[in-house]
Structure formats: structure tokens, C-alpha cells
Amino acid sequence: xxxxxxxxxxxxxxxxxxHGFVFPRSAASGMALPGTAARFxxxxxxxxxxxxRRALREGRQVHARMIKARYRPPVYLATRLVIMYIGCxxxxxxxxxxxxxxxRSVVSWTAMISGYSQTRRRVEALELFIQMLRTGCKPxxxxxxxxxxxCCGPEGIHQVKQVHSLAVKTNFESHxxxxxxxxxxxxxxxxxxxAHRVFDMLPERDxxxxxxxxxxxxxxxxxxxxxxxxxKLYSEGMQCNYVTFTALVTALSGLASLDCGKxxxxxxxxKELPFFVVLQNSLIDMYSKCGKLLxxxxxxxxxxxxxxxxxxxxxxxxxxxxxxxEVIRLFKDLREEVKPDSVTLLAVLSGCSHGGLVDExxxxxxxxxxEQSAFLNPGHYGCVIDLLGRSGRLEKALNLIxxxxxxxxxxxxxxxxxACRVHANVHVGELVAQKLLDMEPxxxxxxxxxxxxxxxxxxxxxxxxxxxxxxxxxxxxxPAQSWIILDKVIHTFHSSERFHPxxxxxxxxxxxxxxxxxxxxxxxxxxxxxxxxxxxxxERMLLGHSEKLAITFGLMNTPPGFIIRVIKNLxxxxxxxxxxxxxxxxxxxxxxxxxxxxxxxxxxGGCTCGHYW
DNA sequence: AACAATGCTA
Numbered sequence: 220x221x222x223x224x225x226x227x228x229x230x231x232x233x234x235x236x237x238h239g240f241v242f243p244r245s246a247a248s249g250m251a252l253p254g255t256a257a258r259f260x261x262x263x264x265x266x267x268x269x270x271x272r273r274a275l276r277e278g279r280q281v282h283a284r285m286i287k288a289r290y291r292p293p294v295y296l297a298t299r300l301v302i303m304y305i306g307c308x309x310x311x312x313x314x315x316x317x318x319x320x321x322x323r324s325v326v327s328w329t330a331m332i333s334g335y336s337q338t339r340r341r342v343e344a345l346e347l348f349i350q351m352l353r354t355g356c357k358p359x360x361x362x363x364x365x366x367x368x369x370c371c372g373p374e375g376i377h378q379v380k381q382v383h384s385l386a387v388k389t390n391f392e393s394h395x396x397x398x399x400x401x402x403x404x405x406x407x408x409x410x411x412x413x414a415h416r417v418f419d420m421l422p423e424r425d426x427x428x429x430x431x432x433x434x435x436x437x438x439x440x441x442x443x444x445x446x447x448x449x450x451k452l453y454s455e456g457m458q459c460n461y462v463t464f465t466a467l468v469t470a471l472s473g474l475a476s477l478d479c480g481k482x483x484x485x486x487x488x489x490k491e492l493p494f495f496v497v498l499q500n501s502l503i504d505m506y507s508k509c510g511k512l513l514x515x516x517x518x519x520x521x522x523x524x525x526x527x528x529x530x531x532x533x534x535x536x537x538x539x540x541x542x543x544x545e546v547i548r549l550f551k552d553l554r555e556e557v558k559p560d561s562v563t564l565l566a567v568l569s570g571c572s573h574g575g576l577v578d579e580x581x582x583x584x585x586x587x588x589x590e591q592s593a594f595l596n597p598g599h600y601g602c603v604i605d606l607l608g609r610s611g612r613l614e615k616a617l618n619l620i621x622x623x624x625x626x627x628x629x630x631x632x633x634x635x636x637x638a639c640r641v642h643a644n645v646h647v648g649e650l651v652a653q654k655l656l657d658m659e660p661x662x663x664x665x666x667x668x669x670x671x672x673x674x675x676x677x678x679x680x681x682x683x684x685x686x687x688x689x690x691x692x693x694x695x696x697x698p699a700q701s702w703i704i705l706d707k708v709i710h711t712f713h714s715s716e717r718f719h720p721x722x723x724x725x726x727x728x729x730x731x732x733x734x735x736x737x738x739x740x741x742x743x744x745x746x747x748x749x750x751x752x753x754x755x756x757x758e759r760m761l762l763g764h765s766e767k768l769a770i771t772f773g774l775m776n777t778p779p780g781f782i783i784r785v786i787k788n789l790x791x792x793x794x795x796x797x798x799x800x801x802x803x804x805x806x807x808x809x810x811x812x813x814x815x816x817x818x819x820x821x822x823x824g825g826c827t828c829g830h831y832w
Numbered sequence: 833a834a835c836a837a838t839g840c841t842a
Contacts, residue, residue, distance in 0.1 A: 327833085330833045362834080397834085403835070432836090501837090562841095608842090
């Protein structure tokens, strides 16, 4: 029985994955309606049949027949009606039946709460749950597991804690379904310690709880921890299904570890799982974030069925790598297969921006404005402002911000400020910076860019003013770090790294490189240093940047001709970008640099970003 | 009646 249920769940999941959550409905009516003299068993059989076939129209007829015959269904049968309506996505009808019930069972309440939960109507789910408690009905393990999935709004953590305490009182805390849901919700509200504590308390570790905790780490960006935990649980014999692998692959996208990614992909292939769109989508994304677009494309091309997300993941991959023409080509193919959504449009605009296809991007934006403007959100405008900024049309960008149907977000102003830096426009830059500093006075990055703009214009007095402002506010930015993966070992570097075991060798090598590239024309960009120190010290500080250390380490530890893949957690600094360009030329090495936003592929002194990022 | 679930830009 249990096994059969498990298999059905799997099948349901597979169908959902394949058909994008749309269940096939029964086509023709094949059921005789209960007659006027019908009794409980006749109605029960009819409603059950409708539940199984998700036959809404017939269900309504049965319900109407009951009313017409003045038949008052007992709690059980009325509950079945609620379940029937929910299964047919007719939530309002279900609610009407529930509200009309003189008595309700735990099952009736829970079914309705579950209906709201599954359709993301969280507020209604929680309100109904509270109403249920007020009437004195005691929740059971089904209710708690269900209602928890609705505790993920902004107030989520408080709600989770309340339901948690209720679970403790009712002794369901360690119930597998309740516990899994609980740990997942803690993880979703960024409370991974508590999530792990709940996980450790569960009587056993099943696929769902293991997957939820691994996903929890991956979602927080604790990718290394997610991978380590998977390794541990896997060696302890944990069961895996396609959701587990989806979680794992997501963690690997964050780590950008191509070797681990390939290894896990191999493991997945050996498991001979049936086809799941979701898992394949995560593989497309993983390979593109590891810098292997060819593999992404191979996964993409081999999919027997694609969802719009598959296309979007592939588009984003091309966009991240600055391959604008590929984005536009794939977008054309996409429109013949699926309906674009707002993420598709974002990917296309972002692809045009990263690929330097300014006019093409603006044309596409015009078409979108005419045909699908309902899809547009501030993000799309952000991409277009970036596009205008790239081509130096800063006034136009400013104009668009003022006339768009949204309030500008800090990110949008930030994008324009970056453009002002690239095009050395102090006038617009000051204007934009003023808005931005008002909105996020604590964001150190904005001060840095403004001071870069002043520095590029030689306005040293103003540079000093901005620095002073920063010092007064004692702002600190997220510490920069870069990493490189060699032989499946992750080597992480921080600025002015002091603890790496190869520190001495790296220092020696970086000085050697410095001499070589300077001889080829490299000039350090001192405006990248914001500390008020003398020039010699500035040069020394620049050499300590984490991406330079990682590149140097890669150059030392890989054979000639080997591509150096470095990942950075923030945007790459101008001086380091220049450094990498010269290294690629002088040492004849390709360098793939993934920063927070995109890939830079440096080859023979040039970069795929076109020097705008 | 119930737990985990892919893509998101400057």
C-alpha cells in the first residue's frame, strides 16, 4: 500500500514536471448521475469518481443533484466534495461547501488549507488555520505539514516558530512530514542552524528531509556546505531522487566547479532516472555557470521535452557569456516552440546588453513595449538603461528612468552610475550618485564608483571628499574573494591573503608577472585604490587583489595552454581586468573569469565583455 | 488531507 502510494506520488511528480503542472483532465463524461432516490453510497461513489478523474463539470452536477434532492451530506461526504473541488482547482466552490458545513472535521479544514497552500494563497491558508484553531479543532500531522508550507512570507520566521511550538505541544515535531516541512521553512527563512537542528532530531533520514536540508544550504549560497553534506549523507547510504540531484546541481552552479559538476552528472546518468525537465534545466544552468556552454547546449539539445525554463536557462547562459547573437538566434527558435515569459525577455535584453548589441536590444525593447508591455518589470528597464549607458547615451538613460512606469530601484541607479564611470561623465554621475546615496547610504560600492568617476576626471579634491564621507560612516563592503579549482580542490583567496600555504611562491610569481606585463605596456590603475596612501603602497595593495592571486596561482599550477578558470564573488575591478588581459597576451593563456554578473573570457589581450561591465 | 523542486537582470 505504502509502496503503491509512493510510486503514484512519483508518477504524479513526473507528470507535473513533464506537463508543467497541468494535469490532463478527463475528456468525456462516463458516469451516470445518481438518481433522485440516491443515498450515501451512490453519492460517495459519484464524488469519488469525479475526484479520480478531476471531472469538475460532473462534480458540479452531482453536487447540484444533492441540493435538489434536499440531501444533507454527512461530514465525510461534504468533505469529499471539498476535496473534489480543490482537485479541480475550483477553490471558491470548495470554500463555499466548507463554509456551509454545520460541522467540520480535521480533514475538511486541512484539505482547504492545503488547497490554498498549493496555489500560493498563503494569507488565506494561514487565516483558515487560525479559524480552525479558534473553533477548537485540533490540528494533526497533516494539518501542520500543510500549513507550514504557507509560512514563507516576510513574517515567515515568526509563523514558523509558532507552528513549531504547536508541533512540540502536540508531539508532532519529529514526525517525518512535519519535521521535513519545518526544517525546510527554517532554511527558507535563512535560519539554517535551526533547520539543521530539526534535521538532526528526526527519527530517520529520508529522501525528502535530506534533500530539504541540502537545498537549504544551497539556497543560502552555502554551496560548499551543501556539497559536503551531500557527500556525508551519500556515504551513509542516503536515498536520492531527481529532486536531490536538482538541489545538488544547484549548489554546484554556485561553486562553479566544473569537475564536481561533471562527476555528479555522471552519477545521475548511472542512476538511469527517468527524464525530468527540472533536473535537466538545473544541469543547463550548472554547466553555463561553470563556463561550459557547449555542455549546456548538449543537455539542452538532448531533451525530449523542454519547458520555457529550459529555454530561459540556455538564453541566460549565452547572455552571461556575452554571446548576444546566439541569444537572438535562440530567441527566434524559442518563439516557435513556447510562449516567452518575463524572464525570457529579461534574458534577451540582458544578452543584448552583455553582447554589446545596443541597437538590436533597443529594437527588441520597442517591440516588447508595443506587444507585451504587461510582462515588463523594473528589471527589464534596468537592462535597457544598461544598454543605453553602454553606448554612452546617458541623458537618454536618465530620461527613460524618469519616464518609466516604475519607481527606480537602487539597482537601476547603480547601473547608470556604472555607465557614468565607464564614460567618465561627472555631470550625470553626480546627479545619479546623489539619488543613490540618499536611497542606500550604507552601500559602500556606490561611494567607490563615485570616487572612481572623480578619480578618472582628475578631480582629486572630490575623490578625497567621498573617501572622507566613507570613513565617517565606517562603511564596509562584503569582503572580496576569488577562487580557483584545481584537481577538485577549491583554493580560495582573499585580498592581501596572508594564510595561503603557497603565499611566498605566489608573491614571487606575481612580482615576476608584474615586470613582464609592465614591459608589454600594462599601467596600474591607481584609481581603483580608495585608501589615502602613497602611490607605491597603492600599487602594492592592487597586487593583493584576490583575483590576481587566484590567476597567478592558476598560472603556476597548470600546464601551458590550459585555460585558467577563476571565480569572484563580487564584480571584477578595472585594474584586475586589465591585469588579466595582459596575462592572457603575454603568457598566451585563456582566462575565464566569472564575476558576480557575468563571464569574462580573456584571450590574447581582449575580453568578451568588450570592456564594459 | 501532508513534506523537498529548475531559469531572474543591471
